Amino acid sequence: MAEQVLTIRQALNSALHQAMADDDTIICIGEDIAENGGVFKVTEGLSGKFGAERMIDTPISETAFVGMGVGAAMTGLKPVVELMFCDFAGVCFDQIMNQAAKAQFLSNGRLKLPLVIRTTMGAGDGSGAMHSASLHSLFASIAGLTVVCPSNPADAAGLLKAAIRYDGPVIFMENKQLYDFEGPVVAGLPEISLGKARTIREGTDITIVAASAMGHRALAAVETLGTNGISAEVIDPRTIKPLDVGAIVDSVEKTGRLLVVDEGTAFAGFADAVIAAVSAQAFGSLRCAPMKLCPPDTPVPYAPAAELRWLPDSADIVEAATNMTEA
Amino acid sequence: MAEQVLTIRQALNSALHQAMADDDTIICIGEDIAENGGVFKVTEGLSGKFGAERMIDTPISETAFVGMGVGAAMTGLKPVVELMFCDFAGVCFDQIMNQAAKAQFLSNGRLKLPLVIRTTMGAGDGSGAMHSASLHSLFASIAGLTVVCPSNPADAAGLLKAAIRYDGPVIFMENKQLYDFEGPVVAGLPEISLGKARTIREGTDITIVAASAMGHRALAAVETLGTNGISAEVIDPRTIKPLDVGAIVDSVEKTGRLLVVDEGTAFAGFADAVIAAVSAQAFGSLRCAPMKLCPPDTPVPYAPAAELRWLPDSADIVEAATNMTEA
Amino acid sequence: MLGSCRGRTMNEVALKQYQSCWFIRSFEKAIAVQARAGNVPGLVHLSTGSEVADILLGQQLDPTRDHVTGSHRSHGLALACGADPVAVAKEILGREGGLSDGLAGTQHLLAPETGFLTSNGIVGAQVPLAAGGALSANTAAVGGIGVAVFGDGAANQGAVLETMNLAATLNLPMLFVMYNNGMAQTTAAVDATSGSYCARAESFGLTAWSADSDAYTDCLKTLRDAVTYTRLGSPAFVEVTVSRDHGHYFGDEERSEFPPSKAMACFAKWLSEQGVKDQLLNTARCAAEKDAAAAVAAAASAPFAAANALSPWLGVQGGTDG
Amino acid sequence: MLGSCRGRTMNEVALKQYQSCWFIRSFEKAIAVQARAGNVPGLVHLSTGSEVADILLGQQLDPTRDHVTGSHRSHGLALACGADPVAVAKEILGREGGLSDGLAGTQHLLAPETGFLTSNGIVGAQVPLAAGGALSANTAAVGGIGVAVFGDGAANQGAVLETMNLAATLNLPMLFVMYNNGMAQTTAAVDATSGSYCARAESFGLTAWSADSDAYTDCLKTLRDAVTYTRLGSPAFVEVTVSRDHGHYFGDEERSEFPPSKAMACFAKWLSEQGVKDQLLNTARCAAEKDAAAAVAAAASAPFAAANALSPWLGVQGGTDG
């Protein structure tokens, strides 16, 4: 099929255009998303095409409008709600944790809840402690939520389409630092199944699991590792939950080593979840302790050097992977 | 010193009485806590003693009153805020995650934040999906929060006193199922340091880490395991964060096996955090895969048999520990 | 049980409503008996005292296009919307065949087929959900409305206040119904709320009414007017004075000093004044009591939901199952 | 810089205030220059347009007993409360010696020693914090007040609405100051808010005023009255009309069509009418511009906070540090 190069922002925008054209029940809800096209411009052009009825600008009332999205999903619509930064989940967390996540269970399957909450994650742009968090594992720790963290345009578009079509609530996390990342997409932006990891680099000595922006840092590290004679396999989980544990375990059975690089919390976060799952299923294959590389346990600092220090980078990954393979 | 037997409820109540008598800046804030003594009766008698100025009943406005607690802690008071059920954290999560947790960091240490949020956790009483959660690791995953889960009266009183005196925000989680649990306390209810685990049973074959109500279930399991010739060591972490990793690692170095029993989430929760920390620090001592026993990944069900099935019990622990020692 | 009223005289309709009120009251009484006997898994919040409001509201609504959400105290409202009484009772008692096969329970009654979307364990959280119902009805242009029923205590939650502004801003066909029973748990409404509720709603741009459920005709007219107004496409608010005849939850003895609801006695008196014979009133009440007792008895004799009620949900998300 | 005004004539006080307003305006202009040059880590929200409101409010307050919180757009307010301009500028630029040594940044200015507790990245979240300040002042019985400054957009957040009711219920000495600049990001206030802000506040039981910062004497009197009223022990609300002379954040070009604030021109005109010579006005303005430029220049020549600014916070909680 015809290939094209798009940024993640463009791919998401096209996916929304296509999905909304195909299905009248899809609506978008959020702050400044209609005429303004969203602060990250992901919803640009949609209001001109689909009108104010389907592109709904709201007051700064996240609890009310996320809850409205949940209720709308219960009653026949497929809302795509934009929560500008995932840090703002705090002001509407009940609607996410108790209402969206639990409704299907509480109905014992009688209700569908085709809700997507699009939000952002990712430090690195000097946005400070309340506009930079990566809360994917906070969401993933809540039973009932699906959590997606795409890292390239084709995945972003394909997973967004799948998320919109899915019957349950999905938290769809777009990394601010990746909006302008370019990559090839095939025409039609085919849907990509939720819950499937992707091996983005094959290798034999160590498995590196890294989602979203961290996948790119891992890829950069792999080059250096390669020149040092270490062959690293990199897995992008794409969906944080349900996690494709099988793909990771298969890889670790081959490499014998696991390093999880993650921008989320170091305590009870995604990295710990992967390590525990792999330990349970592939302990015998592990040649050394499974390790993680996460930011220090502090809020995201503002000043550039401190923020740089805070985020794991490819030098950190090289060092960690080297230590593990030498041990 | 003189020993006395109290329930956890009584121990907490006495600790509050003592602390408030000793320090004028301690105030309590919450719903129905003053004249009514709190729905779990932990604050009974305090309003008669300390008056409406220090025992503040509020409207059902958790964001406003938790936030008021945070602001009061910034400006000279030591507020003890009651959040009736931890499930209600969703409606005030921003004040916990962004305001309470980050203020000290954002002030670069210029602000103290002596705030305690007392809340409940624990399934098992038919309270349903929004009054039964155990969100200790959700809180613990947020940098800046200290999280305490006591399991007996002496710890409850001593840790509450320490939490109130501590300069940072503490989430203090009382298990609803343990309020009537009795145990000995010494006169004066001495403070107990935050961040220190307690070995509640010594053993040599397997280390079981279990907080709050799960510690009691683990103790029950240990009896059965003992009669089957398996010697289990049980560690009650008491403080979920900062976690006393050292105590757990020491134990695993002795036993070679780790089982974490926890009532919180199975994905990116406390159990995963312990497993990852121990794997990183004591991999060489592990004789088999470190395992966890957690509820299934669903909301807490209402009907008794389903709720029983949902919660790990001592038979489950016996089975898991037996499998691990036999493997 | 709580059937339709088309093609009847006004008195017939009212008598039927009266019977439905007694059905709810008797249903709650039977649930209380079950609770006292230890047959209810946890605590229950009874609707006793809001029956008249529940029924008069429920009868203005159209199950095919309206979407209703309620609070933790919604047994009566769910029944008034037409939820199957046996299935409701089974859910409250945690039995097989409950609305959600016992997984959800007393605070989470879901009967979307009747328009009763869900009740809620979190005070106020049901209100934004009803805005979603209003949005769906609006988008589908079926003339439906969203209805959120909540208490005086809930009126101080951000979720409720934000939604008032949102509904007004988007001009949603949404009706906010606040049951003022004067209490939130042990806190008196006057101690927890400053200002008047109607003024508050009006300040957000809602058209506001208040009514007392002791006054049958007034209450009926107000709810009917409010629903009609909302159905024309704009948000509105109604404060209905009700009572809470038990404590906050059943067994919460300390609050038993609350006076019994006058609403049903007033309703009976009004019916008598319209010339409805006492005997008919008695017959209606007896029939309701019998039906309600039978529904709860049927539920109580059903087996508790088994552990495997959970089975369909295991592994759904790929989490590690204990 | 933004010094005290005791023992001066009214005109002297006003002229000093005028100078302080120019200080804020020039400070923000200098920050904008730094931002354009790429010397600011992220986006900044400038206070340009609310200087008169900032200064008139700040001068009613007492740093020793009042506690003020502000929004994401609080450079001017922090300065008006007496925060050290160089430390504020360094924090905004992410430099060593910033209020928080660069860890916090433009949206998180903390100068508790001046009574300016904190600004906030979460819209509305600062408002409950100020209630805590009011509670502390009340408990200590020092006659202090809590002051929360927030925007028209924030007025639709549950945190703000709940706190209005809470403050009224507890009768806290708390002043809610809403800066209405007509916009929240790209959303016009009229599109996001139904009803009037003062009616809303009044419906929660607050005493409410409104003022336009273009009208110096009115605005001053209103803020003074409101602070005095609050200091006597009850919560109050003031809506102050201000402008937003840049876009939402600096560089947000699309919104550059907004008209420049008239408030300072009006202020100057009023001073002229009082007989203050143009030359004095110019001198004040020039002094302010010079001082502000010097403060920002001093900050800009300081080194960026180093990576080890983070060091004191590593391992504090025992988490695994990367």
Ligand SMILES: Cc1ncc(C[n+]2csc(CCOP(=O)(O)OP(=O)(O)O)c2C)c(N)n1
């Ligand atoms: C967010 C939240 N806070 C507190 C509670 C505990 N709670 C349950 S019902 C209730 C009182 C509600 O009062 P009201 O809204 O007047 O309803 P009523 O019980 O009178 O019907 C409280 C405080 C809760 N369930 N959710």
Ligand SMILES: Cc1ncc(C[n+]2csc(CCOP(=O)(O)OP(=O)(O)O)c2C)c(N)n1
């Ligand atoms: C809870 C939350 N929602 C959204 C945002 C993004 N945001 C930052 S400022 C702003 C507009 C605020 O408008 P207003 O309160 O009027 O203040 P102004 O910018 O006009 O000073 C928005 C939507 C946020 N920071 N926090």
Ligand SMILES: [Mg+2]
């Ligand atoms: Mg009530």
Ligand SMILES: [Mg+2]
């Ligand atoms: Mg504004």
